[in-house]
Amino acid sequence: MTKPATPLVEVVDAARWFDVSPPWLERMISRRPRVDLRAVDGVTFTIRKGETLALVGESGCGKSTLARLLVGLYGLTRGDIRFDGRSLTSVHGAQAQALRRRRQMIFQDPYASLNPRWRVGRIIAEPLNALADMTSAQKRERVDALLRQVGLDPADRTRYPHQFSGGQRQRISIARALAARPEFLVCDEPTSALDVSVQAQVLNLMKDLQRELGLTYLFISHNLAVVHHVADRVGVMYLGRIVELAPRDSLFARPLHPYTRMLLSAIPDIRGGGHARTPVAGEVPNPLNPPPGCTFHPRCPHARDVCRQEAPAFLPAKGDAEVACHGVAQGWPDVMSPTAESAGRPVVPIAVEATP
Protein backbone atom coordinates (compact mmCIF):
# COMPACT_ATOMS: atom_id res chain seq x y z
CA MET A 1 0.00 0.00 0.00
CA THR A 2 1.42 3.44 -0.89
CA LYS A 3 1.63 5.63 2.16
CA PRO A 4 1.05 9.36 1.97
CA ALA A 5 4.24 11.26 2.78
CA THR A 6 2.74 14.13 4.83
CA PRO A 7 4.17 14.08 8.35
CA LEU A 8 1.62 14.00 11.16
CA VAL A 9 4.19 13.96 13.96
CA GLU A 10 7.55 15.74 13.85
CA VAL A 11 9.96 15.22 16.72
CA VAL A 12 12.92 17.59 16.74
CA ASP A 13 15.86 17.04 19.12
CA ALA A 14 13.45 15.90 21.85
CA ALA A 15 14.90 15.26 25.28
CA ARG A 16 13.41 14.31 28.63
CA TRP A 17 15.64 14.20 31.67
CA PHE A 18 14.54 13.19 35.17
CA ASP A 19 16.15 14.67 38.27
CA VAL A 20 17.12 11.63 40.35
CA SER A 21 19.34 13.49 42.81
CA PRO A 22 19.09 12.72 46.52
CA PRO A 23 16.83 15.13 48.47
CA TRP A 24 18.04 18.75 48.48
CA LEU A 25 19.27 18.78 52.09
CA GLU A 26 21.21 15.54 51.72
CA ARG A 27 22.78 16.86 48.54
CA MET A 28 23.86 20.09 50.26
CA ILE A 29 25.41 18.21 53.16
CA SER A 30 27.22 15.68 50.98
CA ARG A 31 28.03 18.41 48.36
CA ARG A 32 26.93 16.10 45.58
CA PRO A 33 25.94 17.63 42.23
CA ARG A 34 22.49 17.28 40.71
CA VAL A 35 22.04 13.94 38.89
CA ASP A 36 19.88 13.67 35.78
CA LEU A 37 18.65 10.49 34.17
CA ARG A 38 18.61 11.23 30.44
CA ALA A 39 15.77 8.91 29.50
CA VAL A 40 15.40 10.51 26.06
CA ASP A 41 18.30 12.62 24.87
CA GLY A 42 18.10 14.25 21.46
CA VAL A 43 15.72 12.30 19.27
CA THR A 44 14.64 13.49 15.82
CA PHE A 45 12.18 11.72 13.51
CA THR A 46 8.83 12.09 11.77
CA ILE A 47 5.78 9.84 11.54
CA ARG A 48 3.81 10.12 8.31
CA LYS A 49 0.04 10.15 8.17
CA GLY A 50 -1.35 6.60 8.00
CA GLU A 51 1.91 4.78 8.73
CA THR A 52 3.07 2.61 11.61
CA LEU A 53 6.44 3.50 13.05
CA ALA A 54 7.71 0.87 15.46
CA LEU A 55 10.28 1.52 18.17
CA VAL A 56 12.46 -1.32 19.44
CA GLY A 57 15.29 -1.58 21.94
CA GLU A 58 16.23 -3.19 25.22
CA SER A 59 14.42 -2.33 28.47
CA GLY A 60 15.31 1.11 29.77
CA CYS A 61 16.33 2.51 26.37
CA GLY A 62 13.71 5.30 26.57
CA LYS A 63 10.92 3.91 24.34
CA SER A 64 8.16 4.31 26.90
CA THR A 65 9.33 7.79 27.94
CA LEU A 66 9.28 8.85 24.30
CA ALA A 67 5.75 7.40 23.97
CA ARG A 68 4.57 9.46 26.93
CA LEU A 69 6.17 12.62 25.53
CA LEU A 70 4.19 12.14 22.32
CA VAL A 71 0.82 12.02 24.09
CA GLY A 72 1.67 14.82 26.53
CA LEU A 73 1.97 12.70 29.70
CA TYR A 74 5.49 14.09 30.14
CA GLY A 75 6.83 17.51 29.23
CA LEU A 76 9.99 18.07 27.19
CA THR A 77 13.30 19.05 28.78
CA ARG A 78 14.55 20.21 25.38
CA GLY A 79 13.47 20.22 21.74
CA ASP A 80 10.04 20.26 20.17
CA ILE A 81 7.21 17.97 19.08
CA ARG A 82 4.90 19.16 16.30
CA PHE A 83 1.54 17.52 15.67
CA ASP A 84 -0.12 18.23 12.35
CA GLY A 85 2.18 21.22 11.94
CA ARG A 86 1.57 22.73 15.40
CA SER A 87 4.18 22.81 18.14
CA LEU A 88 2.82 21.13 21.29
CA THR A 89 4.88 23.49 23.42
CA SER A 90 3.19 26.58 22.00
CA VAL A 91 -0.49 25.63 22.49
CA HIS A 92 -2.38 25.99 25.75
CA GLY A 93 -5.88 25.69 27.22
CA ALA A 94 -8.66 24.56 24.88
CA GLN A 95 -6.30 24.29 21.90
CA ALA A 96 -3.96 21.98 23.82
CA GLN A 97 -6.94 19.89 24.95
CA ALA A 98 -8.22 19.60 21.39
CA LEU A 99 -4.79 18.45 20.20
CA ARG A 100 -4.58 15.99 23.11
CA ARG A 101 -7.85 14.37 22.02
CA ARG A 102 -6.31 13.66 18.62
CA ARG A 103 -3.47 11.67 20.28
CA GLN A 104 -4.37 8.69 22.45
CA MET A 105 -2.45 5.87 24.09
CA ILE A 106 -3.00 2.14 24.46
CA PHE A 107 -1.14 0.76 27.46
CA GLN A 108 0.68 -2.50 27.88
CA ASP A 109 -1.35 -4.08 30.64
CA PRO A 110 -5.10 -4.34 29.97
CA TYR A 111 -5.50 -5.64 33.55
CA ALA A 112 -4.06 -2.53 35.18
CA SER A 113 -5.22 0.13 32.73
CA LEU A 114 -9.00 -0.40 33.16
CA ASN A 115 -10.74 0.75 36.34
CA PRO A 116 -12.02 -2.52 37.87
CA ARG A 117 -14.93 -0.74 39.62
CA TRP A 118 -16.38 0.80 36.47
CA ARG A 119 -18.61 -0.92 33.98
CA VAL A 120 -17.20 -1.17 30.45
CA GLY A 121 -19.71 1.38 29.08
CA ARG A 122 -18.50 4.00 31.56
CA ILE A 123 -14.83 3.22 30.86
CA ILE A 124 -15.25 3.66 27.11
CA ALA A 125 -17.45 6.75 27.48
CA GLU A 126 -15.02 8.54 29.78
CA PRO A 127 -13.09 10.38 27.02
CA LEU A 128 -16.44 11.51 25.58
CA ASN A 129 -17.24 13.50 28.74
CA ALA A 130 -14.83 16.18 27.54
CA LEU A 131 -16.96 16.62 24.41
CA ALA A 132 -19.59 19.03 25.68
CA ASP A 133 -21.78 18.77 22.59
CA MET A 134 -22.69 15.09 23.08
CA THR A 135 -25.95 14.02 24.72
CA SER A 136 -26.19 10.89 26.90
CA ALA A 137 -28.02 9.05 24.11
CA GLN A 138 -25.31 9.96 21.60
CA LYS A 139 -22.60 8.78 24.00
CA ARG A 140 -24.39 5.47 24.47
CA GLU A 141 -24.74 5.07 20.72
CA ARG A 142 -21.04 5.82 20.28
CA VAL A 143 -20.06 3.27 22.97
CA ASP A 144 -22.18 0.59 21.25
CA ALA A 145 -20.58 1.40 17.89
CA LEU A 146 -17.10 1.24 19.42
CA LEU A 147 -17.80 -2.13 21.04
CA ARG A 148 -18.95 -3.48 17.68
CA GLN A 149 -15.92 -1.96 15.96
CA VAL A 150 -13.51 -3.87 18.25
CA GLY A 151 -15.42 -7.15 17.89
CA LEU A 152 -17.38 -7.07 21.17
CA ASP A 153 -21.12 -7.10 21.82
CA PRO A 154 -22.89 -3.83 22.74
CA ALA A 155 -24.46 -5.77 25.63
CA ASP A 156 -20.93 -6.03 27.11
CA ARG A 157 -21.36 -2.39 28.10
CA THR A 158 -22.91 -3.43 31.45
CA ARG A 159 -20.16 -5.87 32.46
CA TYR A 160 -17.02 -5.25 34.52
CA PRO A 161 -13.40 -5.66 33.24
CA HIS A 162 -12.75 -8.78 35.38
CA GLN A 163 -15.49 -10.59 33.42
CA PHE A 164 -13.38 -10.47 30.23
CA SER A 165 -10.30 -12.33 28.98
CA GLY A 166 -6.98 -10.53 28.44
CA GLY A 167 -7.57 -10.13 24.70
CA GLN A 168 -11.09 -8.79 25.27
CA ARG A 169 -9.78 -6.30 27.82
CA GLN A 170 -7.25 -5.04 25.31
CA ARG A 171 -10.14 -4.61 22.83
CA ILE A 172 -11.90 -2.52 25.49
CA SER A 173 -8.71 -0.43 25.88
CA ILE A 174 -8.63 0.09 22.11
CA ALA A 175 -12.33 1.11 22.10
CA ARG A 176 -11.63 3.64 24.86
CA ALA A 177 -8.64 5.03 22.95
CA LEU A 178 -10.78 5.41 19.82
CA ALA A 179 -13.73 7.05 21.60
CA ALA A 180 -12.73 10.65 20.90
CA ARG A 181 -11.90 9.85 17.23
CA PRO A 182 -8.12 10.32 17.48
CA GLU A 183 -5.83 10.30 14.46
CA PHE A 184 -2.70 9.12 16.25
CA LEU A 185 -2.37 6.15 18.61
CA VAL A 186 0.68 5.45 20.70
CA CYS A 187 0.70 1.73 21.46
CA ASP A 188 3.09 0.81 24.28
CA GLU A 189 3.66 -2.96 24.10
CA PRO A 190 -0.10 -3.49 23.58
CA THR A 191 0.12 -7.25 23.12
CA SER A 192 3.02 -8.27 25.35
CA ALA A 193 0.70 -9.35 28.20
CA LEU A 194 -1.36 -11.58 25.87
CA ASP A 195 -1.06 -15.18 24.68
CA VAL A 196 0.51 -15.56 21.22
CA SER A 197 -2.74 -16.56 19.46
CA VAL A 198 -4.61 -13.64 21.07
CA GLN A 199 -1.75 -11.30 20.15
CA ALA A 200 -2.34 -12.04 16.48
CA GLN A 201 -6.07 -11.28 16.76
CA VAL A 202 -5.45 -7.96 18.51
CA LEU A 203 -2.71 -6.97 16.03
CA ASN A 204 -4.98 -7.78 13.09
CA LEU A 205 -7.79 -5.77 14.67
CA MET A 206 -5.40 -2.82 15.00
CA LYS A 207 -4.37 -3.13 11.35
CA ASP A 208 -8.02 -3.30 10.24
CA LEU A 209 -8.86 -0.20 12.30
CA GLN A 210 -5.86 1.63 10.84
CA ARG A 211 -7.13 0.93 7.32
CA GLU A 212 -10.76 1.83 8.11
CA LEU A 213 -10.07 4.97 10.13
CA GLY A 214 -6.82 6.19 8.55
CA LEU A 215 -4.99 5.98 11.88
CA THR A 216 -1.29 6.64 12.42
CA TYR A 217 0.53 4.45 14.95
CA LEU A 218 3.66 4.63 17.02
CA PHE A 219 4.08 1.03 18.07
CA ILE A 220 6.48 0.06 20.84
CA SER A 221 7.53 -3.53 21.25
CA HIS A 222 10.50 -5.62 22.26
CA ASN A 223 9.15 -8.49 20.13
CA LEU A 224 10.77 -8.23 16.70
CA ALA A 225 8.31 -10.69 15.13
CA VAL A 226 5.43 -8.41 16.20
CA VAL A 227 7.31 -5.38 14.86
CA HIS A 228 7.90 -7.14 11.55
CA HIS A 229 4.16 -7.87 11.34
CA VAL A 230 2.89 -4.33 11.98
CA ALA A 231 5.55 -1.77 11.07
CA ASP A 232 6.14 0.30 7.94
CA ARG A 233 9.34 1.75 9.39
CA VAL A 234 11.36 0.80 12.45
CA GLY A 235 13.40 2.94 14.84
CA VAL A 236 16.02 1.27 17.04
CA MET A 237 16.67 3.00 20.38
CA TYR A 238 19.72 2.69 22.56
CA LEU A 239 20.28 4.64 25.79
CA GLY A 240 17.82 7.44 25.01
CA ARG A 241 18.70 7.90 21.32
CA ILE A 242 17.57 6.47 18.02
CA VAL A 243 20.60 4.78 16.44
CA GLU A 244 18.90 3.49 13.28
CA LEU A 245 15.63 4.36 11.54
CA ALA A 246 14.73 2.55 8.32
CA PRO A 247 11.90 1.04 6.28
CA ARG A 248 10.96 -2.29 7.85
CA ASP A 249 12.08 -4.56 5.02
CA SER A 250 15.46 -2.94 4.55
CA LEU A 251 16.09 -2.88 8.31
CA PHE A 252 15.33 -6.59 8.67
CA ALA A 253 17.18 -7.59 5.48
CA ARG A 254 20.14 -5.19 5.68
CA PRO A 255 20.54 -3.74 9.19
CA LEU A 256 23.37 -1.20 9.26
CA HIS A 257 24.02 -0.23 12.88
CA PRO A 258 26.02 -2.85 14.81
CA TYR A 259 23.44 -2.74 17.62
CA THR A 260 20.55 -3.41 15.21
CA ARG A 261 22.49 -6.36 13.79
CA MET A 262 23.02 -7.79 17.24
CA LEU A 263 19.36 -7.32 18.17
CA LEU A 264 18.25 -9.17 15.01
CA SER A 265 20.89 -11.79 15.61
CA ALA A 266 19.39 -12.53 19.02
CA ILE A 267 16.12 -13.77 17.44
CA PRO A 268 15.95 -17.53 18.04
CA ASP A 269 16.10 -19.36 14.70
CA ILE A 270 13.55 -22.13 15.21
CA ARG A 271 13.39 -22.78 11.45
CA GLY A 272 16.97 -24.00 11.24
CA GLY A 273 18.16 -21.37 8.79
CA GLY A 274 21.79 -22.03 9.68
CA HIS A 275 22.37 -18.66 11.39
CA ALA A 276 24.52 -18.67 14.48
CA ARG A 277 22.83 -16.96 17.39
CA THR A 278 24.85 -13.94 18.58
CA PRO A 279 23.17 -12.32 21.56
CA VAL A 280 23.88 -8.66 22.22
CA ALA A 281 27.14 -8.71 24.14
CA GLY A 282 27.52 -7.15 27.58
CA GLU A 283 25.14 -5.19 29.75
CA VAL A 284 23.39 -1.90 29.01
CA PRO A 285 25.61 0.78 30.63
CA ASN A 286 24.31 2.72 33.63
CA PRO A 287 22.12 5.48 32.09
CA LEU A 288 23.13 7.78 34.97
CA ASN A 289 26.71 7.57 33.77
CA PRO A 290 26.59 6.82 30.03
CA PRO A 291 29.87 6.13 28.19
CA PRO A 292 31.39 9.08 26.30
CA GLY A 293 31.29 9.23 22.50
CA CYS A 294 29.10 6.54 20.99
CA THR A 295 27.26 5.08 24.00
CA PHE A 296 27.30 1.65 22.33
CA HIS A 297 31.11 1.52 22.08
CA PRO A 298 31.74 -0.70 25.16
CA ARG A 299 29.64 -3.43 23.49
CA CYS A 300 30.57 -2.82 19.86
CA PRO A 301 33.08 -5.18 18.20
CA HIS A 302 33.99 -2.45 15.66
CA ALA A 303 34.73 0.39 18.11
CA ARG A 304 37.75 2.59 17.31
CA ASP A 305 39.22 5.59 19.12
CA VAL A 306 36.85 8.06 17.45
CA CYS A 307 33.88 6.05 18.82
CA ARG A 308 35.14 6.52 22.38
CA GLN A 309 35.55 10.27 21.91
CA GLU A 310 32.82 11.61 19.60
CA ALA A 311 29.12 10.89 19.54
CA PRO A 312 28.19 9.92 15.96
CA ALA A 313 25.69 12.15 14.15
CA PHE A 314 22.37 10.68 12.98
CA LEU A 315 22.88 10.75 9.20
CA PRO A 316 21.15 9.43 6.06
CA ALA A 317 22.55 6.11 4.87
CA LYS A 318 21.70 3.73 2.06
CA GLY A 319 18.24 2.23 1.65
CA ASP A 320 16.35 5.28 3.03
CA ALA A 321 17.90 4.56 6.42
CA GLU A 322 19.26 7.03 8.94
CA VAL A 323 22.04 5.76 11.19
CA ALA A 324 24.18 7.10 14.04
CA CYS A 325 27.48 5.26 13.57
CA HIS A 326 30.95 6.46 12.57
CA GLY A 327 31.59 3.14 10.85
CA VAL A 328 28.52 3.44 8.63
CA ALA A 329 29.13 7.14 7.88
CA GLN A 330 32.76 6.49 6.90
CA GLY A 331 32.20 3.08 5.28
CA TRP A 332 34.53 1.05 7.51
CA PRO A 333 34.86 -2.36 5.78
CA ASP A 334 34.34 -4.37 8.98
CA VAL A 335 31.08 -2.50 9.74
CA MET A 336 29.77 -2.52 6.17
CA SER A 337 30.50 -6.20 5.54
CA PRO A 338 27.24 -8.07 4.92
CA THR A 339 28.51 -10.85 7.17
CA ALA A 340 29.05 -8.52 10.12
CA GLU A 341 27.12 -10.06 13.03
CA SER A 342 24.06 -11.64 11.44
CA ALA A 343 22.57 -9.24 8.93
CA GLY A 344 19.41 -10.35 7.22
CA ARG A 345 18.33 -13.00 9.68
CA PRO A 346 14.82 -14.30 8.85
CA VAL A 347 12.14 -13.35 11.35
CA VAL A 348 9.84 -16.06 12.59
CA PRO A 349 6.38 -14.71 11.71
CA ILE A 350 3.71 -14.53 14.37
CA ALA A 351 0.61 -16.62 13.76
CA VAL A 352 -1.75 -14.55 11.65
CA GLU A 353 -5.40 -15.38 12.06
CA ALA A 354 -8.48 -13.68 10.72
CA THR A 355 -9.96 -11.06 13.00
CA PRO A 356 -13.10 -12.57 14.50
Ligand code: SF4
Ligand atom coordinates in the same frame (compact mmCIF):
# COMPACT_ATOMS: atom_id res chain seq x y z
FE1 SF4 B 1 30.34 0.79 16.91
FE2 SF4 B 1 31.72 3.02 16.56
FE3 SF4 B 1 29.46 2.63 15.21
FE4 SF4 B 1 29.39 3.12 17.82
S1 SF4 B 1 30.09 4.52 16.25
S2 SF4 B 1 28.23 1.55 16.76
S3 SF4 B 1 31.23 2.05 18.51
S4 SF4 B 1 31.36 1.45 15.04
